[in-house]
Amino acid sequence: MEKEILLTTPASYQDRGGMLTLFPKRLQWSVQGENSPTIDTAISEIKNFFVGKQNLAEAKFRIKCTDNNNQEITHTFTLNSQSAWKDLETIKAQVKNKGQGRSAAPSPAPQRSAATSPVHYKSAAPSPASGGSSPAVWNNNKNGATTNGRNGTLPLRKVPTAKEISLRKNLLMRDKKLADQHRMLVVEQKCIAEEEFWELRKNLLRDQDTRTSQQKGRSSTMPNLRPVTEEGGEAKINITPQLINEIFEEYPRVKIAYDKNVPNRISEEAFWKRYVHSRFNDRNRGTTSVANDDIFDKCWAETEDDLNQEREHGRKRLKISNLRDLSATSEDHMEIDFAPDITMRAGQGKILSLLRRNNRHGERILETSCEKSRRYMEAVAQQQKKEIYTEDIVMDDLIEEESPSTYKLDITDQREYFASQASEIDNDIVMVDADQSSIKHQSSIEVLSKFRDSFRSWNPNLTKSLFPRKVEIPIPNLVTKECNEMIEDKQNRMRESKPKIENLPQKIEKEINVIQLMGNEFLRHFWASVDSNVKEKMEKNKRMIEQLRSILLKIDHISELQPDDDNKQGPTLPNGASNISINTIQKGQRLDKEQRSVAINGKRLKVSSRASSGSSEQVSGNILDSSDSPSIDSEWKDALIQAQQARYFI
Amino acid sequence: MSVLKDTATVNEDDANLLVLIIDTNPLIWTRSAKSTGLSLKEALRHLLVFINAHLALKHDNEVAVIASHVDVSKFLFPIPTPPRLSEDTDQVVDSNLYQRFKVVNDQVIGNMKDLFEDITTLNSYPDKASSMIAGALSMALCYINRIMRADEIGHIKPRILIISISPDSPYQYISIMNCIFSAQKLGIPIDVCKVHGEDTVFLKQAAHITGGRYLKLQIPQGFLQFLMITFLPDRFTRNYQCLPGEEKVDFSASCFCHKKMIDIGYVCSVCLSIFCHPLEQCSTCRTNLILASVNECGLKLVNGIKKLDKAKGRESGGST
Numbered sequence: 001m002e003k004e005i006l007l008t009t010p011a012s013y014q015d016r017g018g019m020l021t022l023f024p025k026r027l028q029w030s031v032q033g034e035n036s037p038t039i040d041t042a043i044s045e046i047k048n049f050f051v052g053k054q055n056l057a058e059a060k061f062r063i064k065c066t067d068n069n070n071q072e073i074t075h076t077f078t079l080n081s082q083s084a085w086k087d088l089e090t091i092k093a094q095v096k097n098k099g100q101g102r103s104a105a106p107s108p109a110p111q112r113s114a115a116t117s118p119v120h121y122k123s124a125a126p127s128p129a130s131g132g133s134s135p136a137v138w139n140n141n142k143n144g145a146t147t148n149g150r151n152g153t154l155p156l157r158k159v160p161t162a163k164e165i166s167l168r169k170n171l172l173m174r175d176k177k178l179a180d181q182h183r184m185l186v187v188e189q190k191c192i193a194e195e196e197f198w199e200l201r202k203n204l205l206r207d208q209d210t211r212t213s214q215q216k217g218r219s220s221t222m223p224n225l226r227p228v229t230e231e232g233g234e235a236k237i238n239i240t241p242q243l244i245n246e247i248f249e250e251y252p253r254v255k256i257a258y259d260k261n262v263p264n265r266i267s268e269e270a271f272w273k274r275y276v277h278s279r280f281n282d283r284n285r286g287t288t289s290v291a292n293d294d295i296f297d298k299c300w301a302e303t304e305d306d307l308n309q310e311r312e313h314g315r316k317r318l319k320i321s322n323l324r325d326l327s328a329t330s331e332d333h334m335e336i337d338f339a340p341d342i343t344m345r346a347g348q349g350k351i352l353s354l355l356r357r358n359n360r361h362g363e364r365i366l367e368t369s370c371e372k373s374r375r376y377m378e379a380v381a382q383q384q385k386k387e388i389y390t391e392d393i394v395m396d397d398l399i400e401e402e403s404p405s406t407y408k409l410d411i412t413d414q415r416e417y418f419a420s421q422a423s424e425i426d427n428d429i430v431m432v433d434a435d436q437s438s439i440k441h442q443s444s445i446e447v448l449s450k451f452r453d454s455f456r457s458w459n460p461n462l463t464k465s466l467f468p469r470k471v472e473i474p475i476p477n478l479v480t481k482e483c484n485e486m487i488e489d490k491q492n493r494m495r496e497s498k499p500k501i502e503n504l505p506q507k508i509e510k511e512i513n514v515i516q517l518m519g520n521e522f523l524r525h526f527w528a529s530v531d532s533n534v535k536e537k538m539e540k541n542k543r544m545i546e547q548l549r550s551i552l553l554k555i556d557h558i559s560e561l562q563p564d565d566d567n568k569q570g571p572t573l574p575n576g577a578s579n580i581s582i583n584t585i586q587k588g589q590r591l592d593k594e595q596r597s598v599a600i601n602g603k604r605l606k607v608s609s610r611a612s613s614g615s616s617e618q619v620s621g622n623i624l625d626s627s628d629s630p631s632i633d634s635e636w637k638d639a640l641i642q643a644q645q646a647r648y649f650i
Numbered sequence: 651m652s653v654l655k656d657t658a659t660v661n662e663d664d665a666n667l668l669v670l671i672i673d674t675n676p677l678i679w680t681r682s683a684k685s686t687g688l689s690l691k692e693a694l695r696h697l698l699v700f701i702n703a704h705l706a707l708k709h710d711n712e713v714a715v716i717a718s719h720v721d722v723s724k725f726l727f728p729i730p731t732p733p734r735l736s737e738d739t740d741q742v743v744d745s746n747l748y749q750r751f752k753v754v755n756d757q758v759i760g761n762m763k764d765l766f767e768d769i770t771t772l773n774s775y776p777d778k779a780s781s782m783i784a785g786a787l788s789m790a791l792c793y794i795n796r797i798m799r800a801d802e803i804g805h806i807k808p809r810i811l812i813i814s815i816s817p818d819s820p821y822q823y824i825s826i827m828n829c830i831f832s833a834q835k836l837g838i839p840i841d842v843c844k845v846h847g848e849d850t851v852f853l854k855q856a857a858h859i860t861g862g863r864y865l866k867l868q869i870p871q872g873f874l875q876f877l878m879i880t881f882l883p884d885r886f887t888r889n890y891q892c893l894p895g896e897e898k899v900d901f902s903a904s905c906f907c908h909k910k911m912i913d914i915g916y917v918c919s920v921c922l923s924i925f926c927h928p929l930e931q932c933s934t935c936r937t938n939l940i941l942a943s944v945n946e947c948g949l950k951l952v953n954g955i956k957k958l959d960k961a962k963g964r965e966s967g968g969s970t
Contacts, residue, residue: 444677444773444778445769445773447676447677447680448676448677448766448769448772448773449769450680451676451679451680451690451766452766452767452769454691455691455762455763455766456763458691458759458763459759460691460694460695460698460755460759461695462695462698462699462702462755464695466695466696466699466873466874467871467872468871471871475869475871475872475875476872476875478869478872479869479872479875479876479879480875482868482869482872482894483876483879483880483894486894486895487892487893487894490892490894490895490897491892493897494892527914530914
């Protein structure tokens with residue numbers, strides 16, 4: 001960790017006094033007396049570094065860097081110490097140095113990759129172990145850890161832990177959409193607290209945690225030195241320490257040859273040059289190299305021998321498990337004569353050895369991934385001079401299956417079950433009948449027999465007109481009118497159901513997005529806290545209701561559409577939280593209805609504009625026959641509909 | 651042999667099979683006659699004209715009529731052995747009526763009269779306010795299936811029209827839903843015409859899911875005209891027409907215990923019953939539920955609906 005402080009000097013920032021601290025990789029500034037830094041930036045993030053003029057009284061410098069949201073910020077610091085200019089030089093040197101790599105820093109930063117290996121060719125690619133692939137993420141991690149570590153003796157901030165913070169940061173960096181939401185809701189609008197935001201997204205954090213804590217296994221590619229053709233047509237080969245390790249592991253003979261030869265007989269560079277040119281390196285590619293090389297020819301032959309001899313010598317680490325040894329059951333097959341396979345003999349043919357090599361490589365990779373399980377077990381078993389067979393000889397198919405413990409869907413009594421409603425219907429009938437008072441005292445049997453009797457002698461006369469004659473408006477006209485209205489509604493709804501968000505003016509679109517986002521978030525919190533008896537949640541619920549109300553107001557504001565007054569009369573606050581929720585729901589439903597009524601009016605959107613002091617104008621289609629508010633054009637109309645829709649969703 | 655023929659694509663010259671399900675609950679029709687003036691007799695005259703119109707549209711159009719009565723559903727047309735047809739035809743000879751219309755009309759009326767003869771079983775049936783919509787729907791689907799199998803070239807396009815009058819019967823809910831989903835799978839639209847009373851939620855959903863139309867009759871005297879405008883167009887024509895009918899569907903769930911519309915429900919993980927309050931034991935399938943998350947929220951589990959009602963009664967009693 002970078003606990004090493006290079007420099008601490010009093011410095012002011014935005015006319016506030018504080019301490020500037022320079023770490024090998026970070027620059028921090030904190031207000032006087034506070035522990036957590038107000039400004040904390042990785043030196044690698046600093047893009048520009050401006051130093052004030054030397055002849056001025058104050059030693060000023062300005063840095064331009066990117067913050068967590070990838071936005072550029074400029075900070076200007078003024079150094080106040082005696083040795084201000086000297087300090088400034090130190091900072092400047094440190095900032096400049098970051099360009100040439102970490103090694104140039106006054107105090108050596110941890111170097112894990114290149115320096116550890118004796119070989120240092122043109123190792124342009126960072127080795128995977130150094131974790132340099134995503135510097136931003138790592139820096140943030142360290143940031144969280146550092147602040148925490150530094151505060152070791154001081155009281156820690158309650159929640160969240162450094163780990164949580166880094167998880168959140170990583171998650172936000174990975175998920176752009178979430179980051180947008182977070183920025184909008186927490187940073188810009190400040191409508192909910194950071195903790196509340198994450199409270200609802202615990203599952204995401206958990207996923208992220210598992211994702212990051214998973215370790216990457218070993219790469220399955222065979223170590224091979226391949227030339228990379230560069231721009232100038234030159235072929236280059238990058239040899240990284242990682243690769244060298246892999247080669248040594250894969251071909252122990254190369255390791256032996258290396259140990260024998262390298263510092264004494266030939267240089268390291270020469271060794272690898274010869275390796276690249278030798279047949280050995282090309283062995284897996286089927287091509288033959290030209291040059292003969294005594295070291296690697298020997299290696300080659302020995303490696304082949306190793307592979308081929310393996311069987312005869314017995315692998316040193318284990319005897320072949322009886323479960324896999326084909327000869328183990330030979331006693332059971334006395335009558336059949338097994339001859340050893342001559343085609344698969346070791347040392348014959350190129351393809352065979354290639355196959356064998358690949359198999360061996362595959363085995364090694366598998367072993368590294370499940371090192372602890374199988375190999376460990378086998379090793380233990382071998383130590384005890386016996387193998388564990390039970391696990392392998394039990395056949396799943398032969399085990400009697402336990403019937404899964406399921407519940408039978410046993411509906412006890414459907415009638416009783418719905419009894420409450422059935423009785424309501426019965427009551428309903430009685431009540432209606434009582435209202436009609438004509439069949440009040442008739443029992444159902446009377447009604448039924450009357451019904452039957454009236455049908456007995458009935459024969460439909462289809463020649464008689466079906467419509468009653470003596471009516472003011474003829475029935476067919478009424479029906480046609482009714483049907484026309486229904487069809488018109490339907491058509492209007494179809495036409496207006498999908499206003500396109502692209503048509504909105506940009507400003508309004510943005511506003512609507514924000515409101516929609518906020519509304520959704522509040523609703524999430526609302527439903528997460530509704531119906532709870534925990535005190536905090538109840539309070540939160542109340543808060544959310546207020547917030548939702550304000551959202552509704554905002555929607556009204558956006559659309560400039562003010563429906564009836566009762567919309568604004570919020571329900572009087574009752575005591576219980578559940579009551580409130582019911583009220584809000586009712587309110588929501590009422591709003592829905594209002595919204596519908598507007599939508600049903602279809603083409604006629606009633607708009608009361610503020611300029612005309614409450615007088616309403618009729619907007620028909622896209623034409624507006626009012627001179628009061630000339631800005632309402634077709635785009636505006638779409639915006640209104642969009643706003644309506646937004647409310648509908650909320 | 652492909653059992654399921656392509657029922658979804660419709661051609662212009664396809665024959666249409668209309669299965670008409672008429673709700674014949676005498677009690678509710680009596681009430682309807684009192685309040686709106688539309689009695690079953692009157693409605694039947696409209697319906698017969700409608701059926702004849704359907705048959706007249708195309709020479710190979712087919713019709714089936716099913717009565718959904720109080721505790722039974724019965725085929726009115728066609729039935730295998732027409733019982734009283736011979737004597738009727740002897741009595742009334744109407745030379746002005748197309749023979750096919752007459753057969754249908756006589757059978758429907760005759761069989762309906764038979765249906766009303768039996769009043770004792772009906773009277774003893776407890777749930778008099780309902781009708782056997784689920785049974786009638788099943789019969790309709792079976793009949794359609796039979797016709798479709800017989801029709802080898804897939805020429806017949808079926809649809810179902812329900813003339814509904816009685817309210818939803820909650821305990822038919824599951825069977826109705828099963829019918830709806832079968833119809834959806836077979837691609838059979840279910841149209842619904844609600845003649846009297848409140849909207850039926852089940853049938854509204856049926857129309858919505860199967861792509862049929864739901865119409866609530868506003869002007870009872872114009873029954874026929876509504877039928878003609880809304881339900882007469884065949885399945886091919888429908889693709890091009892904007893016909894009246896509601897499209898808004900209420901999908902909100904109601905709890906199984908009190909039938910209240912709820913916003914937050916507790917669903918049994920075994921049988922998917924919905925309750926308005928978490929229960930220790932599901933009242934439908936008697937599964938013992940362990941609700942850790944509910945406990946976290948600080949809610950109490952209640953053992954059984956009756957206890958729940960009692961507890962609620964106590965609460966309200968205490969607070970007032």
